Amino acid sequence: MTQEPRRAAGVAATEQAWNARQLRALQRPAWRLWRYRAPAVVLGLSQRELAWQLHDAPLAVLQRRSGGGAVLVGPWMIGVSVALPASHRLVRDGPVPAYRWLGEALARALSVGGVQCSAVPPGQLRAAARPAAAEWACFGGLSPWEVVCSGRKIAGLAQVRTAAVVLLVGGVLLQRPDWELLCAVLRQPADEARRLDAATCAWQQAAGGAAVDHDALCARLRAQLRAALMERPSSLRSTPRGS
Numbered sequence: 001m002t003q004e005p006r007r008a009a010g011v012a013a014t015e016q017a018w019n020a021r022q023l024r025a026l027q028r029p030a031w032r033l034w035r036y037r038a039p040a041v042v043l044g045l046s047q048r049e050l051a052w053q054l055h056d057a058p059l060a061v062l063q064r065r066s067g068g069g070a071v072l073v074g075p076w077m078i079g080v081s082v083a084l085p086a087s088h089r090l091v092r093d094g095p096v097p098a099y100r101w102l103g104e105a106l107a108r109a110l111s112v113g114g115v116q117c118s119a120v121p122p123g124q125l126r127a128a129a130r131p132a133a134a135e136w137a138c139f140g141g142l143s144p145w146e147v148v149c150s151g152r153k154i155a156g157l158a159q160v161r162t163a164a165v166v167l168l169v170g171g172v173l174l175q176r177p178d179w180e181l182l183c184a185v186l187r188q189p190a191d192e193a194r195r196l197d198a199a200t201c202a203w204q205q206a207a208g209g210a211a212v213d214h215d216a217l218c219a220r221l222r223a224q225l226r227a228a229l230m231e232r233p234s235s236l237r238s239t240p241r242g243s
Contacts, residue, residue, distance in 0.1 A: 012040035012073050015081065016062055019160075019167055022083035023065065026165045029088065031225055033218055034079030039178065041185055044068040044138070044158070050186070057185050066158035066169055069138040072182040076175035076202065078218060080106070082168045082225065090229070091166040096122060096144050099157050102168050103145035105224040106155045110147065110172065112220065115206040117154055119145045134195045136186065138171070142199075147172075152201035172221070173202040174212045 015034045022030055040060040043050060045067045054061045073079060082102065084091050091098040103119030110117040122144040134140030138156045142148070147155035153173075160167040177200075179193035204212050 010038050010040070010060075011036045012038075012042060012060060012062055015079055016042070016064055019065065019081055019083075019169065022081070023160060023162055023165050023167055026083050026085065029082075029084050029229060031080070031082040031229075033221060034073075034081070035214065035218070036073045036075060036077060036079070039072060039074035039181065041182065042071045042073060044070065047136075054185065059181075059185065061185070064158075064169070065160045066167070068143075068156070068158045069134075069136050069140060070182065070186055071138045071156070071171055072177050072179070072185075073171065074177060076173060076177045078172045078174060078214070078221065080168075080170040080172065080221065080225075082229075084166050084168070086161065086164055086166050088166070091161075091168070095159060095161065098159060098166060098168065099143075099145035101228050102170060103147055103155070103157060105228045106170060106172060106221070107147045109217065109220040109224040110149070110154060110203055112217075113207050113210060115149060115203060117147050117149045117206075119147050121145070134188075134192050134199070136188065137182065137192075137196060139173070139177075139200045140196055149201045149203075149206045153199055154201050154203065154206070172217075173200060174214065174217065175204045176200075176202045 011034055018032060040062060042062045042064050045065060048063055090101050107117040107119045139153050142153055146153060146157050155170055155172045157170045179196040183190060183192045
């Protein structure tokens with residue numbers, strides 16, 4: 001990878017570094033929201049070989065510890081990281097149940113301004129009417145407790161589990177991502193962008209093109225996280241958001 005894309009990684013690189021620190025040395029529950037100034041591609045754990053093929057990409061390409069497909073972060077997205085002790089009541093019952101509280105919290109935060117979102121239970125996945133998945137991209141598929149709006153994915157989730165820590169991460173689409181850019185960087189056919197459009201719904205699209213108040217939506221996300229974790233804001237460590 002060239003030095004220029006590495007310098008351009010910005011908040012996306014800071015996010016991955018923060019996540020790694022929590023997995024190494026978590027002292028108590030911690031969470032953070034991320035807002036990205038510049039676009040970057042974040043590859044899933046199983047896509048590590050793909051990273052070597054993208055050394056000449058026109059933007060930063062990063063690797064994350066969690067699974068799933070590629071994510072194009074940028075100004076259109078809010079990222080979420082939540083690190084909890086593996087014994088915490090919200091994550092101790094296993095990977096799939098651990099997603100439920102976060103998916104439902106995101107759905108509540110996004111259901112404003114006439115937008116109605118829901119987290120999809122495992123038993124309803126088959127009933128969800130969706131186009132054929134673009135499995136190479138996170139937002140091309142749908143997993144239990146991820147968030148949909150009118151059957152289309154608006155928030156994706158992933159996690160990393162160690163003996164001591166569970167790290168939950170999420171990405172929320174506030175505006176339409178540059179799917180064409182993601183396809184170009186990952187050398188996918190141009191019509192894959194249309195498939196991703198059909199499978200996803202950004203908050204602004206669901207709101208009929210209304211202006212996105214990023215600060216207000218971040219405030220709603222913070223409130224829902226605090227409520228779900230049942231912690232006083234002063235006792236739950238939340239570092240300032242990325243910018």
